Amino acid sequence: MAAEPDNGLPGRPVGRFAVSVSRRDAERFRAALTPDGKPVRRETIPPSFPIAWLGREDVRAALHQGLDALAGSPGHLPVHVSQSVAYRRPLAFDRPYWLDVSLAGPGARGGIGLEVAVSDSDETLVVRLSGVLAMVPAATP
């Protein structure tokens, strides 16, 4: 569950979550992005890894709640329109970070802004993510 609201991101706060990444987390993530599942071992964390934190059960539940509220009703599925990940400095293994998540919109074209900040324990920004989601009605097959 979120400890505190976000710290200055645009839009409506979704929550603040304690996160970290282990070598095993990074290796599993990298293996899933390697065609034969056997990645080269690296000392760096895959650049898109922070997205995995958004898929953590507690973060995901809070996001779904926020997205349903912005879409005006449940039963919509988020589809990525765009996404950026910008690093102030590299992530480190096993270091505690704060993940602040916020949602904004819908905008003029109906897209919802997904704003994420990853900060050190001293609140120094480490990674900033910005994305736009389209909410697609979950049509009955």
Added chain:
Amino acid sequence: MSAIPARGDSLPERVLARIGPETMHAYLAVSGDDNPLHTNEALARAAGLSGVPVPGMMVMGLLGELLVDWQPEAVIERVSTSFAVPVLVEGELRLGGRVVAVDGVARTAIVRLTARQAGKVCVLGEAEIAFPGDTD
């Protein structure tokens, strides 16, 4: 000290015969993506798609790894992607990129990235990467 690429240099293209449901499901598991569009073909088709789509973030991740494999010593400072056309789980996927700008003083480069399927640019991206110098 890492050699900086030149403007116009191309990344080695990576061609995947297919993503395939097994590979995609492995990514869904590690990323926590529970969007049923990626696992329910009937739902995907009812939403207007011609097949099961691969998560946009998976394609972004594949492009990120393409960069890392090309320049393992470089620091990736930013990756941005636009998802124009859904990448489908079946069908050949071609990942590539080209250096579009270089700053020799700052030791950085801008790389334009693409993911193509069936002749279409499905994902367009851009990355800014930095190359360590002698003192780094």
